[in-house]
């Protein structure tokens with residue numbers, strides 16, 4: 114007898130069903146409870162009892178149309194199974210079979226070992242597992258039920274039958290169908306040879322011990338396939354045990370072992386042999402062993418997916434705006450955003466999510482919202498090629514400026530087509546021809562001047578020429594034939610990401626291929642998650658994001674970096690495993706050296722065929738020297754390897770130069786200039802090789818020697834400290850004494866020095882004297898003041914920086 118009030122889980126226990134099942138029943142009888150802790154009153158109990166009674170009597174009378182169909186299907190499939198198996202008595206139910214861990218007939222040969230292990234532990238069939246992924250909670254529920262059932266002793270008839278109705282009916286049907294198909298296949302082949310019949314019989318379900326065992330199933334397949342001819346070729350993707358290998362060869366393991374012994378290898382049937390050994394053994398049997406590399410999914414950004422041409426459809430171009438400071442990049446971006454709102458999005462509030470889409474002539478264009486080449490190249494440095502087209506903004510009244518040139522070189526290095534927008538045409542002193550002239554010098558020749566670069570005069574502030582510019586973007590996009598396959602799992606790039614107090618990790622991603630959906634299991638950088646929600650550039654929640662669409666996603670485990678790749682996987686669990694693997698790999702890589710080009714191992718890389726062109730960035734005190742150096746370096750040709758100058762400029766080596774070098778695997782040559790402190794730090798982090806010279810000839814000689822493998826790195830300079838000149842004292846006979854402060858490292862009395870003014874090397878030489886107060890000292894450490902003089906040099910000024918270095922012997926690699 115029941116108590117009058119009882120909790121769901123207690124009652125479930127009493128009637129020997131799981132709480133989940135009971136909750137299901139309660140739902141069926143329209144009784145509302147919150148969870149398994151909810152209290153059931155007598156009325157509820159009665160309803161459940163009645164329901165179960167009905168089921169007992171009506172043998173799981175279907176409750177709705179869907180179930181009706183499922184039950185019908187189930188009955189059908191059971192019938193046909195019986196037919197196909199002859200007079201074998203019908204087993205309990207499919208669920209029961211699964212519960213006994215024998216449901217693996219439907220399973221496939223993959224992931225054999227791990228799955229078998231798990232089946233043993235959980236008593237769960239494999240059929241279950243292969244069906245995971247697309248089902249969501251229903252599947253989960255089914256699994257739960259099965260697990261519960263598996264662990265329970267046999268129930269009274271009525272209860273077991275109740276379970277039959279509620280235990281994931283879809284799955285049972287699928288499993289049955291799958292089995293039916295196999296049976297049919299087997300039957301359909303018609304010409305049962307005696308051998309085959311016997312084989313099947315010997316594994317037939319009437320032999321309860323063997324029935325449904327996966328291993329046996331495999332043997333059936335193998336024996337069925339067995340033909341008198343041996344395979345001519347087999348494919349392996351890594352070491353196999355002797356037994357597995359023998360199976361592939363369709364030979365007895367003992368034969369393989371014999372051959373191994375003949376080769377001097379002692380191996381048992383369960384020992385693994387490597388691919389080389391397999392190749393040798395294969396030769397003995399006249400079988401070619403082909404090695405097929407297994408795709409490492411954790412490296413997904415490097416795995417290129419090739420889509421069939423018919424699956425590809427046009428996708429919107431992704432555009433980045435670059436140009437010199439104040440030439441109007443932001444104004445232009447705003448103008449695009451305001452004037453051409455995507456159809457159906459009108460009225461939405463513009464969100465700055467890092468990218469946005471506009472529509473022109475019925476076609477969409479995606480703009481990246483971060484103007485400037487630094488962001489562009491930072492992404493590229495992370496291996497992300499995001500941009501399809503660059504709009505280079507040049508102010509008509511200002512002309513080509515240093516950052517314009519940088520932007521051109523960054524775009525060229527990334528091989529992205531450039532459209533020039535001559536902005537501020539409304540200004541009276543606008544001179545587009547001057548800009549065309551200036552850009553010719555940088556390889557951008559206007560169409561009307563016989564070149565192939567599109568120039569569009571615009572006024573961002575007045576909104577003039579914007580439509581023309583968009584039209585040109587679409588034209589260039591058309592020529593590029595940008596396509597993607599929307600009908601597959603999405604992959605793309607993280608544009609921006611941050612940690613939001615309320616929403617957790619928020620990332621703006623650009624879908625590059627496939628379609629991103631809410632609920633997808635995703636890996637972004639080294640993090641994973643299940644997409645909880647997606648928000649577009651108009652602040653609207655969306656369920657799907659097609660190729661080239663930028664969306665904000667919620668649900669990641671942590672904040673990825675801009676430029677990180679993302680990809681969707683089967684489910685969150687898989688995504689987690691991939692993310693963990695990526696993180697471990699990254700840590701490992703960080704520990705080891707990165708494979709950047711350095712002059713020291715250039716020769717080795719050339720020999721190994723890794724390098725066909727040596728990318729170089731030249732920074733010099735004046736543009737003239739940079740050009741001179743460029744001209745000389747470009748003439749170098751050693752064994753077909755050429756020097757390619759990807760950027761030249763005047764002034765100190767900046768962070769932007771290092772980012773470009775890192776993205777393009779280039780070395781940086783400084784001629785009479787020094788790296789800025791943060792650029793130096795970054796170069797160390799990014800392992801970018803910086804070579805500093807004061808004589809053009811030396812720079813050329815060094816590169817040439819490195820390419821020939823003749824570089825002699827026996828001595829290397831090591832910067833030990835920097836001091837700042839704070840005060841100057843001119844003393845007759847002594848010369849100029851510099852009152853200094855050691856800002857970094859230390860200054861050593863016998864060190865070499867470089868005198869730097871505004872990032873440019875003014876003088877190179879040695880220290881003459883080094884004093885603390887009145888005493889001569891050998892060295893002065895960071896944070897202390899000192900007085901010094903430079904050998905034969907007096908032109909020291911306040912604010913100068915003196916870099917102190919020593920020459921050290923280094924071991925040749």
Ligand SMILES: Nc1nc2c(ncn2[C@@H]2O[C@H](COP(=O)(O)OP(=O)(O)OP(=O)(O)O)[C@@H](O)[C@H]2O)c(=O)[nH]1
Nearest residue numbers: 437438439440441442443444536537538572573574
């Ligand atoms: N007359 C005129 N002024 C413009 C035009 N476009 C932009 N400006 C002005 O130029 C200045 C700089 O414009 P921004 O859009 O901020 O330039 P930017 O290139 O984004 O500048 P940074 O973000 O500093 O690199 C602003 O004062 C704008 O109002 C134009 O077409 N005509």
